[in-house]
Amino acid sequence: MAANIGDALAAVQNRDTILAGVPAASRPAAEGLLDTLTASLRKLELAVKTQQPDAVSIRVADALKAVADLELLQAPGLPFLIPKDYRSLPRLVGRAVVELTVEKRDGSLGFTDPTAGGPAGRATLQLTLDGYSAPLSAGNFLKNIMDGLYDNRPINVNYTSVYVQGQTNKERPPIPLEILPAGEFEPLYRLPLDVQSGELPVLPLSISGALTFARLPGSDSFLSGSDWFIYKFDKQQAGLAGLAFDEGTFGVFGYVTDGMEAVARLEPGDVIVGAKVVSGADKLVLP
Numbered sequence: 472m473a474a475n476i477g478d479a480l481a482a483v484q485n486r487d488t489i490l491a492g493v494p495a496a497s498r499p500a501a502e503g504l505l506d507t508l509t510a511s512l513r514k515l516e517l518a519v520k521t522q523q524p525d526a527v528s529i530r531v532a533d534a535l536k537a538v539a540d541l542e543l544l545q546a547p548g549l550p551f552l553i554p555k556d557y558r559s560l561p562r563l564v565g566r567a568v569v570e571l572t573v574e575k576r577d578g579s580l581g582f583t584d585p586t587a588g589g590p591a592g593r594a595t596l597q598l599t600l601d602g603y604s605a606p607l608s609a610g611n612f613l614k615n616i617m618d619g620l621y622d623n624r625p626i627n628v629n630y631t632s633v634y635v636q637g638q639t640n641k642e643r644p645p646i647p648l649e650i651l652p653a654g655e656f657e658p659l660y661r662l663p664l665d666v667q668s669g670e671l672p673v674l675p676l677s678i679s680g681a682l683t684f685a686r687l688p689g690s691d692s693f694l695s696g697s698d699w700f701i702y703k704f705d706k707q708q709a710g711l712a713g714l715a716f717d718e719g720t721f722g723v724f725g726y727v728t729d730g731m732e733a734v735a736r737l738e739p740g741d742v743i744v745g746a747k748v749v750s751g752a753d754k755l756v757l758p
Contacts, residue, residue, distance in 0.1 A: 472527075472713070476516045479534075483509050489541075497544045504544070508537035524706040528679040532728050535599075539566045542603055549606060551657035557647060559758045563602025563610035567751025571596040573626070573733065576740035582733050593744070594733035598682060600725040602754060604651040604673045605658065608684060608724035611646050611696055613755050616746045620697060626741045631708075633701040633737055634685065643696030645687055649722040650674075661692035664719030666712075672723065677715040679704040680727035680734065686720075694722060701727055701734060 483489065486505060493501040515530035548564045573594050575581040580590035600609040615621065620637040627634040637643065651658040651673040664670040676683065681702040684694035702715070710716050727734060 473516070473519050476512060476519060480509070480512050480516070483512065493541075493544050501541060501544050504537050504541045508534060508541070511537055525679070528704065529731070531678055532680060532726055535601075535726065536728055539599060539601065539603075542566070549603065553606065554660060557607055557660065560607050560646065561610040561614045561758070562606040562756050563600060563613055563751070563754050564606060564756055565602050565751060565754035567600045567602065567609065567613050567754055568728075568749040569598050569600065569613065569616050570747055570749055571598065571621070571743050572745045573737065574742050574744045576625075576738070576742060581736055581738075583736075585732075594736070595730055596727055596733060597729035597749070598725055599728040600682075600751065601674060602751075605649050605722055605724035607646055608649050608694075608722050610755055611643065612682070612684075612699065612724060613748065613751070614757070615643065615697065616748060617752065617755075619746075621743050621746050623745075624743050626737055626739070626743065628737050628739050628741070631703055631705070633703070633734060635699055635743065637697030641697075645690075645693040646684065646696045648692055648694055648720075649724075650719065663691055666714060666719040670719060672719060674723035674725075675714070676702055676718050676721050676723055677704050677709065677713070678702075678726065680731050681723045682725045682727070683721040683723050691720070703734070 483505060489505060490501050511530055511533040515534060518526035518530050543566055553562055573596060574592060578592060580592050582591045582594035584591040600613055602609040615637060618641060620641050621635055624635055647660045649658045649660055650664055652664060653671045653673050664672060683699065685698040685700060687693050687695055704715055
């Protein structure tokens with residue numbers, strides 16, 4: 472990872488090339504985002520050198536958010552075509568942000584108020600969805616949020632994930648496994664990556680806060696269209712390369728970009744009392 476960070480830091484020094492596709496009116500905002508990205512990469516570099524896995528996850532999320540905001544200024548839509556077989560599915564042609572409000576099952580003050588610092592009965596999770604890398608998965612999730620599929624749904628929690636099942640009366644059909652490999656221009660569908668041979672996804676599972684739909688029993692090619700989870704990556708449980716053992720077999724479509732402290736406090740039976748779209752609803756394309 473250290474070498475990749477070094478490459479990224481070298482790349483962001485070539486500002487004119489990175490900002491070449493930004494319209495003139497958006498150039499000042501893009502300059503600021505590039506500064507933010509550079510600062511985030513330097514903090515990530517330090518976190519890796521000092522072996523702070525929790526800080527690494529936070530800094531990666533910060534850097535990804537800056538990259539996402541830059542891409543929004545550069546690209547009005549997807550740079551590739553959705554395969555013909557999947558054009559009937561919802562798709563997100565950009566980025567979107569959603570918020571989940573969670574509550575303790577017994578109504579206790581089990582969270583921390585991020586403003587006042589005292590105990591709180593509710594917490595907010597901010598999720599950033601990446602339609603550039605996973606348009607079908609992110610689009611399906613965004614539509615589920617808009618349709619209220621996760622409102623008042625209980626949460627299942629274990630040491631590796633926070634798992635949410637959609638409402639059974641609104642169950643969605645399965646969606647194809649969708650992964651954009653690093654160095655490629657469009658996602659692969661229904662094919663897991665061969666991580667042992669060096670194939671890696673643009674959106675890795677091996678970051679605490681990764682979002683993905685759940686597996687379907689007996690299928691490596693399709694995922695649930697309703698049930699999803701937040702992955703709680705633990706470096707101590709990783710493989711020899713420092714990656715999750717399931718890396719390359721799930722289609723990550725975004726990350727928790729704010730509220731991971733609350734994720735760590737979630738327990739079985741806690742409830743999502745509400746979910747809403749903060750931004751990006753206009754990027755959702757419905758067939």
